[in-house]
Amino acid sequence: MKKSLILALLLAGCATPATETAKPDPKQLDEMRGTAKALLTQLGGKLKAEITANGREAAVGVCKQAAPQIAADLSGQTGWKVGRVGTRARNAESGTPDAWNAKALAAFSERLMQGEKPDAMEMAEVVTAPSGRSSLRYAKAIVTQPMCLACHGSANDIPEGVKARLQTEYPMDKATGYSAGELRGAVVIERPL
Numbered sequence: 001m002k003k004s005l006i007l008a009l010l011l012a013g014c015a016t017p018a019t020e021t022a023k024p025d026p027k028q029l030d031e032m033r034g035t036a037k038a039l040l041t042q043l044g045g046k047l048k049a050e051i052t053a054n055g056r057e058a059a060v061g062v063c064k065q066a067a068p069q070i071a072a073d074l075s076g077q078t079g080w081k082v083g084r085v086g087t088r089a090r091n092a093e094s095g096t097p098d099a100w101n102a103k104a105l106a107a108f109s110e111r112l113m114q115g116e117k118p119d120a121m122e123m124a125e126v127v128t129a130p131s132g133r134s135s136l137r138y139a140k141a142i143v144t145q146p147m148c149l150a151c152h153g154s155a156n157d158i159p160e161g162v163k164a165r166l167q168t169e170y171p172m173d174k175a176t177g178y179s180a181g182e183l184r185g186a187v188v189i190e191r192p193l
Protein backbone atom coordinates (compact mmCIF):
# COMPACT_ATOMS: atom_id res chain seq x y z
CA MET A 1 0.00 0.00 0.00
CA LYS A 2 1.21 3.50 -0.79
CA LYS A 3 2.41 5.56 2.15
CA SER A 4 0.08 8.43 1.34
CA LEU A 5 -2.91 6.11 1.36
CA ILE A 6 -1.97 4.63 4.72
CA LEU A 7 -1.62 8.13 6.12
CA ALA A 8 -5.02 9.11 4.74
CA LEU A 9 -6.62 6.07 6.36
CA LEU A 10 -4.97 6.82 9.69
CA LEU A 11 -6.13 10.41 9.55
CA ALA A 12 -9.66 9.32 8.68
CA GLY A 13 -9.56 7.04 11.70
CA CYS A 14 -8.48 9.90 13.93
CA ALA A 15 -11.08 12.30 12.61
CA THR A 16 -13.93 9.93 13.46
CA PRO A 17 -13.18 8.24 16.78
CA ALA A 18 -16.94 7.53 16.94
CA THR A 19 -18.44 4.34 18.21
CA GLU A 20 -17.34 0.75 17.74
CA THR A 21 -19.93 -1.92 17.25
CA ALA A 22 -19.90 -5.68 17.87
CA LYS A 23 -22.37 -8.57 17.90
CA PRO A 24 -24.26 -9.21 21.16
CA ASP A 25 -24.15 -12.35 23.27
CA PRO A 26 -27.00 -14.72 22.17
CA LYS A 27 -28.34 -15.13 25.71
CA GLN A 28 -28.56 -11.38 26.25
CA LEU A 29 -30.18 -11.00 22.84
CA ASP A 30 -32.81 -13.56 23.82
CA GLU A 31 -33.59 -11.69 27.04
CA MET A 32 -34.09 -8.43 25.16
CA ARG A 33 -36.28 -10.16 22.59
CA GLY A 34 -38.47 -11.40 25.46
CA THR A 35 -38.77 -7.91 26.91
CA ALA A 36 -39.73 -6.39 23.54
CA LYS A 37 -42.33 -9.10 23.09
CA ALA A 38 -43.72 -8.47 26.58
CA LEU A 39 -44.16 -4.78 25.78
CA LEU A 40 -46.00 -5.49 22.52
CA THR A 41 -48.19 -8.20 24.04
CA GLN A 42 -49.17 -6.17 27.11
CA LEU A 43 -49.86 -2.98 25.17
CA GLY A 44 -51.71 -4.77 22.35
CA GLY A 45 -53.89 -6.56 24.89
CA LYS A 46 -54.77 -3.32 26.71
CA LEU A 47 -55.51 -1.49 23.47
CA LYS A 48 -57.78 -4.21 22.11
CA ALA A 49 -59.64 -4.60 25.41
CA GLU A 50 -60.27 -0.84 25.65
CA ILE A 51 -61.42 -0.54 22.03
CA THR A 52 -63.88 -3.40 22.57
CA ALA A 53 -65.14 -2.03 25.89
CA ASN A 54 -65.26 1.73 25.29
CA GLY A 55 -64.41 2.45 21.65
CA ARG A 56 -61.45 3.89 19.82
CA GLU A 57 -61.77 7.43 21.07
CA ALA A 58 -61.41 6.33 24.68
CA ALA A 59 -58.51 4.08 23.66
CA VAL A 60 -56.45 7.18 22.76
CA GLY A 61 -56.38 8.03 26.45
CA VAL A 62 -55.50 4.46 27.40
CA CYS A 63 -52.63 4.45 24.93
CA LYS A 64 -51.39 7.72 26.38
CA GLN A 65 -51.38 6.26 29.90
CA ALA A 66 -50.60 2.62 29.29
CA ALA A 67 -47.78 2.85 26.74
CA PRO A 68 -45.39 4.87 28.96
CA GLN A 69 -46.51 2.89 32.03
CA ILE A 70 -45.75 -0.51 30.51
CA ALA A 71 -42.40 0.76 29.21
CA ALA A 72 -41.56 2.19 32.66
CA ASP A 73 -42.55 -1.08 34.41
CA LEU A 74 -40.36 -3.13 32.09
CA SER A 75 -37.49 -0.65 32.54
CA GLY A 76 -37.88 -0.98 36.31
CA GLN A 77 -37.91 -4.78 36.17
CA THR A 78 -34.87 -5.09 33.91
CA GLY A 79 -32.79 -2.01 34.69
CA TRP A 80 -32.68 -1.22 30.95
CA LYS A 81 -34.14 1.67 29.02
CA VAL A 82 -37.22 0.26 27.28
CA GLY A 83 -39.46 2.27 24.96
CA ARG A 84 -41.00 2.81 21.54
CA VAL A 85 -39.97 5.15 18.76
CA GLY A 86 -41.76 6.09 15.55
CA THR A 87 -40.69 6.76 11.98
CA ARG A 88 -42.86 9.84 12.60
CA ALA A 89 -43.58 10.47 16.26
CA ARG A 90 -46.87 11.15 17.99
CA ASN A 91 -45.26 11.58 21.40
CA ALA A 92 -42.22 13.66 20.39
CA GLU A 93 -40.56 13.25 23.77
CA SER A 94 -40.54 9.46 24.01
CA GLY A 95 -41.08 8.58 20.34
CA THR A 96 -38.24 10.43 18.58
CA PRO A 97 -35.40 8.07 17.62
CA ASP A 98 -31.79 8.88 18.56
CA ALA A 99 -28.99 8.20 16.04
CA TRP A 100 -28.75 4.43 16.66
CA ASN A 101 -32.53 3.95 16.64
CA ALA A 102 -32.80 6.00 13.44
CA LYS A 103 -30.18 3.74 11.86
CA ALA A 104 -32.23 0.69 12.87
CA LEU A 105 -35.43 2.20 11.42
CA ALA A 106 -33.66 3.01 8.14
CA ALA A 107 -32.37 -0.58 7.94
CA PHE A 108 -35.84 -2.00 8.68
CA SER A 109 -37.50 0.06 6.00
CA GLU A 110 -34.89 -1.10 3.49
CA ARG A 111 -35.36 -4.75 4.55
CA LEU A 112 -39.16 -4.44 4.21
CA MET A 113 -38.71 -3.03 0.72
CA GLN A 114 -36.62 -6.05 -0.17
CA GLY A 115 -39.48 -8.31 0.86
CA GLU A 116 -38.36 -9.52 4.30
CA LYS A 117 -41.27 -10.43 6.60
CA PRO A 118 -41.61 -7.98 9.50
CA ASP A 119 -42.55 -10.46 12.27
CA ALA A 120 -39.04 -11.34 13.41
CA MET A 121 -37.31 -8.24 12.08
CA GLU A 122 -34.81 -6.95 14.64
CA MET A 123 -31.37 -5.43 15.00
CA ALA A 124 -28.90 -5.64 17.87
CA GLU A 125 -25.40 -4.29 18.44
CA VAL A 126 -22.94 -3.75 21.24
CA VAL A 127 -22.03 -0.09 20.96
CA THR A 128 -18.93 1.32 22.61
CA ALA A 129 -18.92 5.09 22.92
CA PRO A 130 -15.69 7.11 22.67
CA SER A 131 -15.86 7.37 26.49
CA GLY A 132 -15.29 3.59 26.60
CA ARG A 133 -18.74 2.84 27.98
CA SER A 134 -20.50 -0.07 26.25
CA SER A 135 -24.17 -0.76 25.89
CA LEU A 136 -26.28 -3.28 24.09
CA ARG A 137 -28.72 -1.63 21.68
CA TYR A 138 -31.76 -3.53 20.42
CA ALA A 139 -34.66 -2.66 18.12
CA LYS A 140 -37.65 -4.70 16.99
CA ALA A 141 -39.64 -3.48 13.99
CA ILE A 142 -43.31 -2.47 14.49
CA VAL A 143 -45.45 -2.58 11.36
CA THR A 144 -49.01 -1.22 11.11
CA GLN A 145 -51.93 -3.64 11.07
CA PRO A 146 -55.39 -2.60 9.77
CA MET A 147 -56.59 -1.92 13.35
CA CYS A 148 -53.84 0.68 13.87
CA LEU A 149 -55.16 2.89 11.10
CA ALA A 150 -58.05 4.22 13.20
CA CYS A 151 -55.38 6.25 15.01
CA HIS A 152 -52.40 6.24 12.60
CA GLY A 153 -54.00 6.06 9.14
CA SER A 154 -54.94 8.78 6.67
CA ALA A 155 -57.80 11.27 7.20
CA ASN A 156 -60.37 8.82 5.78
CA ASP A 157 -59.38 6.04 8.18
CA ILE A 158 -59.57 8.08 11.39
CA PRO A 159 -63.05 8.59 12.93
CA GLU A 160 -63.92 12.23 13.69
CA GLY A 161 -64.02 11.65 17.45
CA VAL A 162 -60.52 10.16 17.40
CA LYS A 163 -59.24 13.06 15.26
CA ALA A 164 -60.57 15.57 17.80
CA ARG A 165 -59.07 13.64 20.69
CA LEU A 166 -55.68 13.38 19.00
CA GLN A 167 -55.75 17.10 18.23
CA THR A 168 -56.27 17.90 21.91
CA GLU A 169 -53.82 15.38 23.36
CA TYR A 170 -51.12 15.61 20.67
CA PRO A 171 -51.27 18.97 18.87
CA MET A 172 -47.87 18.25 17.24
CA ASP A 173 -48.85 14.73 16.13
CA LYS A 174 -46.85 13.45 13.14
CA ALA A 175 -47.93 9.80 13.38
CA THR A 176 -50.79 9.72 10.85
CA GLY A 177 -50.89 8.91 7.14
CA TYR A 178 -49.71 5.30 7.53
CA SER A 179 -51.10 2.40 5.53
CA ALA A 180 -51.31 -1.26 6.62
CA GLY A 181 -48.01 -3.13 6.43
CA GLU A 182 -45.92 0.02 6.65
CA LEU A 183 -43.05 0.47 9.12
CA ARG A 184 -44.52 2.44 12.04
CA GLY A 185 -41.56 2.32 14.39
CA ALA A 186 -39.73 0.01 16.77
CA VAL A 187 -39.55 -1.26 20.31
CA VAL A 188 -36.15 -0.09 21.47
CA ILE A 189 -33.99 -1.25 24.36
CA GLU A 190 -30.71 0.11 25.67
CA ARG A 191 -28.90 -2.10 28.14
CA PRO A 192 -25.74 -0.88 29.87
CA LEU A 193 -22.98 -3.50 29.90
Ligand code: HEC
Pocket residue numbers: 047056057058059060061063064067068084085086088089090091092094095142143144145147148149150151152175184185186
Ligand atom coordinates in the same frame (compact mmCIF):
# COMPACT_ATOMS: atom_id res chain seq x y z
C1 HEC B 1 -56.79 4.22 19.91
C2 HEC B 1 -55.76 4.87 19.13
C3 HEC B 1 -54.52 4.08 18.76
C4 HEC B 1 -54.47 2.89 18.11
C5 HEC B 1 -55.60 2.00 17.64
C6 HEC B 1 -53.05 2.63 17.92
N1 HEC B 1 -52.28 3.63 18.43
FE1 HEC B 1 -50.27 3.81 18.33
N2 HEC B 1 -50.34 5.49 19.44
C7 HEC B 1 -51.51 6.05 19.94
C8 HEC B 1 -51.15 7.10 20.87
C9 HEC B 1 -52.14 7.96 21.64
C10 HEC B 1 -49.73 7.14 20.93
C11 HEC B 1 -48.87 8.03 21.79
C12 HEC B 1 -48.59 7.30 23.11
C13 HEC B 1 -47.69 8.08 24.04
O1 HEC B 1 -47.99 9.25 24.32
O2 HEC B 1 -46.70 7.48 24.50
C14 HEC B 1 -49.27 6.10 20.01
C15 HEC B 1 -47.93 5.84 19.81
C16 HEC B 1 -47.46 4.80 19.04
C17 HEC B 1 -46.06 4.48 18.86
C18 HEC B 1 -44.86 5.17 19.54
C19 HEC B 1 -44.18 6.19 18.70
C20 HEC B 1 -44.87 7.52 18.65
O3 HEC B 1 -45.32 7.89 17.55
O4 HEC B 1 -44.99 8.21 19.68
C21 HEC B 1 -46.01 3.40 18.04
C22 HEC B 1 -44.77 2.69 17.56
C23 HEC B 1 -47.38 3.02 17.74
N3 HEC B 1 -48.23 3.91 18.36
C24 HEC B 1 -47.73 1.95 16.96
C25 HEC B 1 -49.04 1.49 16.84
C26 HEC B 1 -49.40 0.25 16.17
C27 HEC B 1 -48.43 -0.68 15.46
C28 HEC B 1 -50.75 0.10 16.30
C29 HEC B 1 -51.61 -1.07 15.87
C30 HEC B 1 -51.25 -2.37 16.38
C31 HEC B 1 -51.24 1.27 17.02
N4 HEC B 1 -50.18 2.08 17.34
C32 HEC B 1 -52.57 1.50 17.31
C33 HEC B 1 -52.78 5.71 19.60
C34 HEC B 1 -53.15 4.54 18.97
